[in-house]
Amino acid sequence: MINVFQPTVGAAELDALSEVFASGWLGRGPRTAAFEAAFAAHIGVEPAHMTFLSSGTAGLFLAIELLGLGPGDDVVLPSVSFVAAANAITASGARTVFCDVDPRTLNPSCDDVERAVTGRTRAVVILHYGGYPGDIAAVADFCRQRGLMLIEDAACAVASTVSGRACGTFGDIAMWSFDAMKVLVTGDGGMLWVRDPELAARAGRLSYHGLAQDSGLRSAARVPHRWWELKVRDFGRRVVGNDVTAAIGAVQLSRLPDLLRRRAEIVRLYDELLADTPGVRLPPPLPDGHTSSYYFYWVQLDATVRDAVAADLLQRGIYTTFRYPPLHKVPVYGARVVLPETEQAAEETLLLPLHAGLDDDEVRTVAGELRAAVRRHGAGYEEEQR
Known part of the structure; x- marks a missing residue:
């Protein structure tokens, strides 16, 4: 996995x-x-x-x-x-x-x-x-x-x-x-x-x-x-x-610069491998003056295919997830509010593997399997198979 x-x-x-x-x-x-x-x-x-x-x-x-x-x-x-x-x-x-x-x-x-x-x-x-x-x-x-x-x-x-x-x-x-x-x-x-x-x-x-x-x-x-x-x-x-x-x-803490460097390398590799992939939106670029710890790498897919893509990746030994599910939807907090942007993001966002232990081949595997899963479940796939 x-x-x-x-x-x-x-x-x-x-x-x-x-x-x-x-x-x-x-x-x-x-x-x-x-x-x-x-x-x-x-x-x-x-x-x-x-x-x-x-x-x-x-x-x-x-x-x-x-x-x-x-x-x-x-x-x-x-x-x-x-x-x-x-x-x-x-x-x-x-x-x-x-x-x-x-x-x-x-x-x-x-x-x-x-x-x-x-x-x-x-x-x-x-x-x-x-x-x-x-x-x-x-x-x-x-x-x-x-x-x-x-x-x-x-x-x-x-x-x-x-x-x-x-x-x-x-x-x-x-x-x-x-x-x-x-x-x-x-x-x-x-x-x-x-x-x-x-x-x-x-x-x-x-x-x-x-x-x-x-x-x-x-x-x-x-x-x-x-x-x-x-x-x-x-x-x-x-x-x-x-x-x-x-x-x-x-x-x-003493190793943190190296851990961060590797995370940034993985993010750049994902960006390169997934650039211009139909149906896949990458994280937005950081504004000038901002630096990230690169804890998450997320892609956004059409809500009708996101869950199916995640299931396909899991079957192929790639664990993905979404964090964090909208808290205003959790009944115990008693919220009575509609938050359209949050609800859209929650249905479209998928976190890909990101940690310093990933090697480049694993990153390529994740990117390749993601592209294949999106093609399988994307609009027009059935016509391609005919």
Whole structure:
């Protein structure tokens, strides 16, 4: 099977794990702090504002809590988003107000966001679809003008930028995901950045039981008298990352330029192989000044053939998918809205395999099988067979 997502890990990650095991300290400790600092440097922010977590989803839930969102509040979210964002909003008691997206980029425009704002809107959550930054600079300006908080779901955008500025640093809070399918993987894990220093400190407490003190084993030089006594500042939970996953993450971060280079090569090869293929629309080009993490590579087909093409590819050992199914269609969120561009994109879009482990022959196989499947199911195929 040629997988749509696949981690790229090897001996260097194993060596890092061996060092953690030999240290005898597997929990949150010095390697966690080092990974937070290294990722902060990668993004271009201060490490004190960064917290390594057990998942990106935990970061979304913390973001909603840190901003005090709840009953009576509206939060705008593009319908093409991962379910975790809508769950985090809805679980707080706030109302998720879904906005439309551009049917080609699957990112919302600033106008899409503005149309969804109500008199009760307090925050906006933006996903960078497939690692493509989208209209984030304009959305961030709009939110500042309206006094709205902006949360960036940068799960797909570990290295995406606009005019040299990292996605994740345009808003008030951002999270990144490092699960086993992402560009940078730690198995499970995520990173949370909070602009406000007081909220950043609170994020650290909320992620570890609301405690205000460090473990004595983690920082012996700063251990207070009777360090075992609890100082609970917030009613938190345990969603921290640890030195095992942080060690993997540090190696992955050092390899990130090579992983991104390979992804970009695969995208260019798909573009070349699929150019001018009847019935196949490729991802739109990036605007000037934008860089992508190339998490997704998507094509768009006629809605009448998309599912049949996907089934054909699966039978031939090529796994494809669509992410993310429209959340406004999920009954539990109680949305009563028609989003025509989102609904069109959801019926036409198909993600092709894209990960650093793909070789050129596999990319050619995917492209060739896609072209053949589209011909089989496209208009006029029956006449060709007669």
